[in-house]
Amino acid sequence: MSCQEPAESTGATLTSQARIALIGSPNAGKTTLFNQLTGLRAKTGNYPGVTVSRRTGAASVGGKTVTIEDLPGTYSLSPVSPDEQVVADVLNGQLVEAEPPDAAIVVMDATTVERSLILVGQVLDLGLPTIVVVTMVDELADRGGFIDKAALQSILGVPVIEVVGTKGIGVDDVRGLLADPTAWPRPVITPPADPAGQAAWIDSVLESVLHQPPAGHKKTAAIDRALLHPVLGVVIFFLVMLTFFQVIFTVAKPLQDWISGLFDDAGTWVEENIAWEPLASLISDGILGGVGTVLQFLPQILLLFLMISFLENVGYMSRAALVMDRAMGKIGLEGRCFVSLLSSYACAVPGIMSTRTIPSSRDRIATMMVAPLMTCSARIPVYTLFIAAFVPATMVWGPIGLQGLVLFGLYLLGTLSALVIAGILKRTKLRSDKLPFYMEMPPYRMPGARLVLTQCWDSCKYFLRKAGTIILGTSILLWILLHIPVVTPPPELNEQQATSYQLQHSVAGSVGRAVEPVFAPLGFNWEINVALIASMSAREVFVSTLGQITAAQSDDDSDITTSLQNDTNPDGTPVYSPGTVAAILVFFVFALQCMSTIAVMRRETNSRRWPLFAFCYMFALAWVGGFIANTVVTAMTS
Amino acid sequence: MAKRTSTVTPGSLAGLAPGESARIDRVEGFDDPVGQRLSHLGFLPGTMVTTVRRAPMGDPTIFELRGNQMCLRIAESNRVLLTVDDLDSP
Incomplete structure (x- = not known):
């Protein structure tokens, strides 16, 4: 346990802090209770050897501290998914600690008492000191339901506490009991495990607690009538998706411009105020240019996570999964895979992490293998830069312009290829295992702002850490590689040609030229190759690298768009011919240019083979696609 | 509306029309x-x-x-067999 504690003899019963497992089914209000018991001092990480994220937090009461472990939501202690396996293993003392936890809190949604009792019965069977927390009692009362808490307590033989998580009612009662969890009573009754026995046990419990089930959730029924209507439901679904993307682009744009302006100003200030030119260039072109290019996407990513978290907690994501399940079933996946793929439009990293809710490991791997093909926000800078610079802004039909169509086409190409490849994988290597498909439809509930913001912040932290580490590191490294070794350019070159000469003869330039034979069929020159290699750290780096190269080459302060348009080969032809631009765009649709995605895939599949496979097949698609794009577009435009 | 193409087992939950209620007799293969x-x-x-x-x-x-509320596909709801005499009563 904690290494700051004074040395004590080992053994679970003698450890300084009691460990309490928090168990409950999804949507039962477990996470809200956890946040309230532990404040925002949760530690997130991963369970050793598996891919399930672990949340632990400390709760202090009466000078004593206990550790609460927020176990993944589960309907049953007989596992069928990795998340559920973790729950079972932690409770059996086969994971994290060699001993089972000291006590258990089982969370039970008052509006679904009948079903929740099954899990409660299984937890009681463990024989741990246990308390039962009944959540959503306010909703039960509003909907005309009833349970007798005192009777429930006496029939279960363990303390029962009612809470209203969103209002914080009852949380102090739970906290009061935390001081000495080992003193909680162990259950005396052990409910039967066979279906008929379970059903009888549940019925007897329900009878003695005078259970009145709540009336149907009227709001939910009304909303579902519209949202799941055969025609209207599909229309609304597409409208929600459309709004989703529209908000990301339009609302985030001013914020994005503001951040990018901030970094530009900082760069200018550095250039004016730092006298030693190499240092000024490193800070302004290398660090501020590189990190700034990426950080300007923070508003988009923040909004996207905010919307995903909101839609998830309000209950819409389950409906979206339901609407899409049949279509996803056609390619051998299920509705929840759609939600993961949808998140991958923001970033494949959270998309891949969200596959944990998919019970079937084969469906999970298939989803992870294609998630990077969904157009993530890191591709947006590449797409928008090249489309704005090289695709004419002509109107094709009404308000629909050619630029928008090309962007839409790139999204469509990525999405369709993801579905096709998932279909192929599911028909070959990942043919379905026989796991049941089931999904709870929670009633629509307005989530607490704190829950949504906490989840959103957790995801953004990951992005910021990436910008602060991987992208900062690459930016500095790349700047150095572009500037060493220092060569003396031939005297007849002008200043701009001299800079270009230096860049070409730098370490990065040499690498870019060494791989020229590989990328020549796609129409890429050494600059593009350098940027491609650099963008392995993250796709956004492609733009910042080209920015660094062209900024160094261009004579004045022209922006990157103009520099790209004016960039020429030694023979005077433009570097960015239509064929090359098409090849770059198509290459970015397919290529797995992202170390973070590869790393998270490695972690989530717990294998090296799958990320390697993903990288190779996507590179092959990218190269072939780029080659075809270059050939076709060159033929069409010449 | 799309047709339900998969085969529906007679007397199973998959065949229960929207709005109808019935009592569960048993689930096929409860030990798998x-x-x-x-x-x-x-x-x-x-x-x-x-x-x-x-x-x-x-x-x-x-x-x-x-x-x-829980949703199932036809494949799973086919395994939930209903008590026949309850089929039409609430």
């Missing part, structure tokens, strides 16, 4: 993972279950039982 999970989700003998609505494309279907 699928059947066991269905019973842990509340599909237990004697439980009343109502078909709420089908997804816009006809499958999966939302069922209401034991106070909450």
Whole structure:
């Protein structure tokens, strides 16, 4: 346990802090209770050897501290998914600690008492000191339901506490009991495990607690009538998706411009105020240019996570999964895979992490293998830069312009290829295992702002850490590689040609030229190759690298768009011919240019083979696609 | 609305039309993972279950039982067999 504690003899019963497992089914209000018991001092990480994220937090009461472990939501202690396996293993003392936890809190949604009792019965069977927390009692009362808490307590033989998580009612009662969890009573009754026995046990419990089930959730029924209507439901679904993307682009744009302006100003200030030119260039072109290019996407990513978290907690994501399940079933996946793929439009990293809710490991791997093909926000800078610079802004039909169509086409190409490849994988290597498909439809509930913001912040932290580490590191490294070794350019070159000469003869330039034979069929020159290699750290780096190269080459302060348009080969032809631009765009649709995605895939599949496979097949698609794009577009435009 | 193409087992939950209720007789193969999970989700003998609505494309279907809504595909709901004489009574 904690290494700051004074040395004590080992053994679970003698450890300084009691460990309490928090168990409950999804949507039962477990996470809200956890946040309230532990404040925002949760530690997130991963369970050793598996891919399930672990949340632990400390709760202090009466000078004593206990550790609460927020176990993944589960309907049953007989596992069928990795998340559920973790729950079972932690409770059996086969994971994290060699001993089972000291006590258990089982969370039970008052509006679904009948079903929740099954899990409660299984937890009681463990024989741990246990308390039962009944959540959503306010909703039960509003909907005309009833349970007798005192009777429930006496029939279960363990303390029962009612809470209203969103209002914080009852949380102090739970906290009061935390001081000495080992003193909680162990259950005396052990409910039967066979279906008929379970059903009888549940019925007897329900009878003695005078259970009145709540009336149907009227709001939910009304909303579902519209949202799941055969025609209207599909229309609304597409409208929600459309709004989703529209908000990301339009609302985030001013914020994005503001951040990018901030970094530009900082760069200018550095250039004016730092006298030693190499240092000024490193800070302004290398660090501020590189990190700034990426950080300007923070508003988009923040909004996207905010919307995903909101839609998830309000209950819409389950409906979206339901609407899409049949279509996803056609390619051998299920509705929840759609939600993961949808998140991958923001970033494949959270998309891949969200596959944990998919019970079937084969469906999970298939989803992870294609998630990077969904157009993530890191591709947006590449797409928008090249489309704005090289695709004419002509109107094709009404308000629909050619630029928008090309962007839409790139999204469509990525999405369709993801579905096709998932279909192929599911028909070959990942043919379905026989796991049941089931999904709870929670009633629509307005989530607490704190829950949504906490989840959103957790995801953004990951992005910021990436910008602060991987992208900062690459930016500095790349700047150095572009500037060493220092060569003396031939005297007849002008200043701009001299800079270009230096860049070409730098370490990065040499690498870019060494791989020229590989990328020549796609129409890429050494600059593009350098940027491609650099963008392995993250796709956004492609733009910042080209920015660094062209900024160094261009004579004045022209922006990157103009520099790209004016960039020429030694023979005077433009570097960015239509064929090359098409090849770059198509290459970015397919290529797995992202170390973070590869790393998270490695972690989530717990294998090296799958990320390697993903990288190779996507590179092959990218190269072939780029080659075809270059050939076709060159033929069409010449 | 799309047609429900998969085969529906007669007398199973898959055949219960939206709005209708019935009592569960048993779940086929409750000792395999699928059947066991269905019973842990509340599909237990004697439980009343109502078909709420089908997804816009006809499958999966939302069922209401034991106070909450759970959706299953035809393949799973085929395994939940209903008590015959209860089929038409509420």
